[in-house]
Amino acid sequence: MSAHLFEGKDHAAIYQKHRFPPPEELLNIIFSYLEEKKAKPYDLAVDVGCGSGQSTQVLLPHFARVLGTDISEAQIQQAKQTHSSSKVSYCVCPAEALPVEDGSVDLLTAFTAAHWFDIEPFLKELARVLKPRGCVSLSSYSPNMKIHYGHCSEALTEIFRETQAVLNKYANEKLHVLLSQYQEIFDLVPFPDKKRITFQGSEISFTVAGLMGFLQSFSMFQTFKSVQPEAAEALLNKTQARFLETMKVSSLETPLTISLEYICVLACKTEQVAP
Ligand SMILES: C[S@@+](CC[C@H](N)C(=O)[O-])C[C@H]1O[C@@H](n2cnc3c(N)ncnc32)[C@H](O)[C@@H]1O
Structure with a gap:
């Protein structure tokens, strides 16, 4: 079952105001990995559980198109109001049923969100939507x-x-996935080429x-x-x-x-x- 915990309009507004984008050091890790695995140019990135869009907008310089998705209508409303660009679109939908074609995604990201998903159906969806040599990054802070x-x-x-x-x-209860540092998610990722890293971010x-x-x-x-x-x-x-x-x-x-x-x-x- 999906956890519907970010649905309220007030919560979405607080979220928009007080959450920060992913740090540069995390983005460097993600893009170095992508470049190592897959040659440019990159067409489509999908940011799943995008919330109010802070994590989606950092993808824009690297892709021709970026799609931010979230199960919460209030969060997507905030994202649309705050972060508009001709390259980005937003959509209310569950992580487990993404509105993109098979084999069409270069990079799928979920920042501070994957622990909320129904992980097995989400990972099936991931395998469906990624291009061959496409990459995924599921990250969070503890x-x-x-x-x-x-x-x-x-x-x-x-x-x-x-x-x-x-x-x-x-x-x-889904927070236990975060407390175990995504070990459970890592074990279930259906690709042999995978790694899990932890690091202390700067101030x-x-x-x-x-x-x-x-x-x-x-x-x-x-x-x-x-x-x-x-x-x-x-x-x-x-x-x-x-x-x-x-x-x-x-x-x-x-x-x-x-x-x-x-x-x-x-x-x-x-x-x-x-x-
Ligand atoms: C902690 S927020 C992270 C938002 C954003 N990625 C960020 O880094 O600020 C988690 C988001 O995941 C969304 N979410 C939770 N379960 C979901 C699901 N099954 N499918 C899609 N989005 C989901 C929530 O609505 C919420 O906006």
Whole structure:
């Protein structure tokens, strides 16, 4: 069963505002892999579970056409409003039934999304749509986030972990795929030419307000909010107050940085797979 956790209009708007595009180092890994496996030029990329389009737009310079797909109408609405280009189109559809022809895709990506899919039907669909030597990248960051600010980085990281521990009670069971660093997905990818890598990303600039927005974009925060809105608000306020107190600042615009651990499963369609 697909997890419909990013459907609300408010959630999609928070998502659009507070989620960031995939980092350069991840994109370099993906494009080096693609170039190693398949000669240019590249026609079509499909970004599955594209959300509000941040991950789709980074593909545009490399392809003649890019399609972003998502099961959530609200997310696709946000993507269309924010990221328009003659090269890109968006479509509401499940990852397990993509509206593209057999053997037509050079690169299929899913950023922070594959753990939500029904993985076996999705992987069958992947085998159907990729061109021979076409590639796939299924990547995400893990919940193990580090926060950096002066001499209180460890204290802030611990506060954030404590907040995440409260939210974990509201986590969808599919998140176990992410916690196992996509091992399950990797094992099921139907191509022999595949690899799984993990790496520590470099620091990303944030503010305290931005970090609180990022926290609100988590599906488990939205689930908590839907069942206990006041408690969710109180948790957010408490986390924010603890941050400001620990940093000894009063402005929510105070800059800090975060760093994330990334997981990426890469594979190339080198053998015909039985449907
Ligand atoms: C965490 S968001 C990632 C969005 C975007 N790729 C990014 O990097 O910001 C996960 C997205 O996957 C979508 N999703 C979940 N299950 C899906 C499915 N079965 N088919 C298509 N999209 C799905 C959700 O609606 C959501 O927009």
